[in-house]
Each structure stands twice: as structure tokens, then as C-alpha cells.
Amino acid sequence: MKLEREFTGITENLLAFREEVKDADKVTFIGMPGVCSPFAELFAYVIRNKEAVFITGTNIETARKIEMTPQGMQFGETADPSSAVVAILGGLAMPKSNIDPEAVNELIDKVIQDDGKLLGLCYMDVFREAGWHELLDFDCIINATLNGFVLKK
Secondary structure (H helix, E strand, O other), X not given: OOOOOOOOHHHHHHHHHHHHOOOOOEEEEEEOOOOOHHHHHHHHHOOOOOEEEEEEOOOHHHOEEEEXXXXXXXXXXXXXXXXXXXXXXXXXXXXXXXXXXXXXXXXXXXXXXXXXEEEEEEEOOHHHHHOHHHHOOOOEEEEEOOOOOOOOO
């Protein structure tokens, strides 16, 4: 993979994702509960005119629609996870998740449509740190680095 472009900040992170899926009607996110699910809702917000689905871990039976509500993006009823765009969230590759990348590949094969696009959405370069960039056939990885500080009175 080669560096396409760089960005800073959460807004540009979200816009990079929106640009990658601009031609899609639907995106299926796959990630861990708690860690990845809020990010799936955040990314789904910037594509709220498209269908979005979230699968928890590698359990296809957990597929749920991500829908706009008065409280923001929320998981709703069960959904068909089949999609031309599948977005793998970085929490799956974190050691504490204990997820086998081969199980993720098997799930991708069940969900992604022919000629589909596989995205990686992560922070702190977790896919490369875990070696998943070589184990999953990503078409694009969107990575951001978080820098922060704490101020006190």
C-alpha cells in the first residue's frame, strides 16, 4: 500500500472515510462492542444518507442497522449484512479482543459482495502493529493518530 494523503483532526478523518465510500449505497462495519461501536456510529453519521450495518465481533447473527434517531445514530433492528463496502474497525486487531484474523477473513467472505471494497478504519496504526495489514486484503486503510493532553486548574 502507498500513502495517498495525510490529514489532521477528527473532521478530516471522517471526511476521508466519506470520500472512500461516496459511490456505495451501503456500508457494513465489523468491530468490537463498546470499543468500536461508537466509532461505527460516528462514521455512519457522515454517511447517514446511506444504509449502514454493524456486526459485533465475528458473529454475523448480530448484524444490526445503524439508524438516525433523535439521539443520534443508534443500532436498530436486525439487518442483512451483505454489502459492497465492508469496514473493519481497529478494535478487532487489539490484543485484548482475542479475535483471530482468519475468522475475520471468513466473515468478510460471507458479507462482501463481488468486486467489493474492504476498508480498515483504525487509530494508532493498530492494523500494522498487529500485522493485520498483511493478513486482510484491504483496499484502503484510514488511520489516525490521537495526540492529547490534560489541563488542570
